[in-house]
Amino acid sequence: MSFPSTVLNTFRPDVLAMHAYVVQSAAGYIKLDAMENPFELPAHLQAALGERLGRVALNRYPGARVFDLHQALRTHARIPAEMGLVLGNGSDELISLLSVACARPGAVALAPLPGFVMYEAFARQTGMKFVGVPLTADFELDTAAMVAAVREHGPALTYLAYPNNPTANLWDEVAMQAVVDAVAANGTGLVVIDEAYQPFASRSWFDKLASQPHVLLMRTLSKFGLAGVRLGYMVGRADLIEQVEKVRPPYNVSVLNIEAALFALEHADEFARQAETIKAERERLMAALATMPGAKAYPSQANMVLVRVADAAGTFAALKARGILIKNVSALHPLLANCVRLTVGTPAENDAQIAALAELLREPLPLNAA
Incomplete structure (x- = not known):
């Protein structure tokens, strides 16, 4: 049976104009394109986890075990009892839920750019207006521009990724505080601090939450080492978190997610060891890039490094031809050119990446690329 093409008009015009999020195939490649923890669990922990997941009641909806995960996360992250906590199927779902909960007519979401693309995507999907404020040329917060935008637009949601993606840097605390204060001065609106890359960062905003009741903080277990499990959490003032909880779908976190996350938190020392190795490898990668005339690497506090090259598309293609998959972000924002x-x-993996880059980036960057 064929259907008339006009059936597509059932969908909103803005949805028809969107592009779906596409994940490129990594089969056969060294996969260095998605900021994942590259380490698998040791064999004895794999066996223990497999046995434990095998006992999970897959025939039942998630039940009280989710509250065990709440408590385990509170203990792990030292979340005070008076603070609210809500779980999401990754941080992405939490951003979506915030957008749903705050999408009043005319509501604005605001974030620095370049930044995590899902802040804008979910805002627009729920009918919110999105305002992006460019970072400086060195990918720092433009404090004056951010404060002016907050005053002009009165955003319901202001996102600050700490560290930022894709630039990987931790912004200046004074600049961050100026934005947080500007939102508070408006008398309405939330600041959402996204600490997805916290395992690799030297600073956190967490200890400031108690004195900043309009600030919510998101984290995820994806970068912790459980990207495939899809589990994020958000904390903040209990009555604010309660409003997000109201729009959370029932059973959004599966019994397998819950049990795998509990297992990981019980073995947090293994994941902490992996994070230390990643941080040491990051410094080794940064040191190697500093010797390459055709590369300008920017400071990183995450498990990724942003690098400006003479030809981003060519570098991506050449690495792919060598069996290494990275991310070409040059088209995401003008500041990310090349x-x-x-x-x-x-x-x-880093040995292979460094060797390939050293071969490709031997020629100095042209002045207009630096």
Whole structure:
């Protein structure tokens, strides 16, 4: 049976104009394009996790076990009892839920750019207006521009990724505080601090939450080492978190997600060890890039490094031809012209990445590319 093409008009015009999020195939490649923890669990932990997941009641909806995960996360992250906590199927779902909960007519979401693309995507999907404020040329917060935008637009949601993606840097605390204060001065609106890359960063905003009741903080277990499990959490003032909880779908976190996350938190020392290795490898990758005339690497506090090269598309293609998959981010924003993003891999993966880049980036950057 065929249907008339006009059936597509059932969908909103803005949805018809969108592009779906596409994940490129990584089969056969060294996968360094998605900021994943590159380490698998040791064999004995794999066996223990497999046995444990095998006992999970897949025939039942998630039940009280989710509250065990709440408590385990509170203990792990030292979340005070008076703060609210809500779980999401990754941080992405939490951003979506915030947009749903705050999408009053005329509501604005605001974020620095370049930044995590899902802030804008979910805002627009729920009918919110999105306002992006460019970073400086060195990918720092433009404090004056951010404060002016907050005053002009009165955003319902102001996102600050700490560290930022894809630039990987931690912004200046004074600049961050100026934005947080500007939102508070408006008398309405939330600041959402996204600490997805916290395992690799030297600073956190967490200890400031108690004195900043309009600030919510998001984290995820994806970068912790569980990207495939899809589990994010958000904390903040209990009555604010309660409003997000109201729009959370029932059973959004599966029994397998819950059990795998509990297992990981019980073995947090293993994931902490992996994070330390990743941080050491990041410094080794940064040191190697500093010797390459055709590369300008920017400071990183995440498990990725942003690098400006003479030809981002050419560098991406050449690495792919050598069996290494990275991310060409040059088209995401004008400030990212000729930039690629490298994930920090295992020592062996980084050896291959460094060797290939050293061969490709031997010629100095042209002045207009630096």
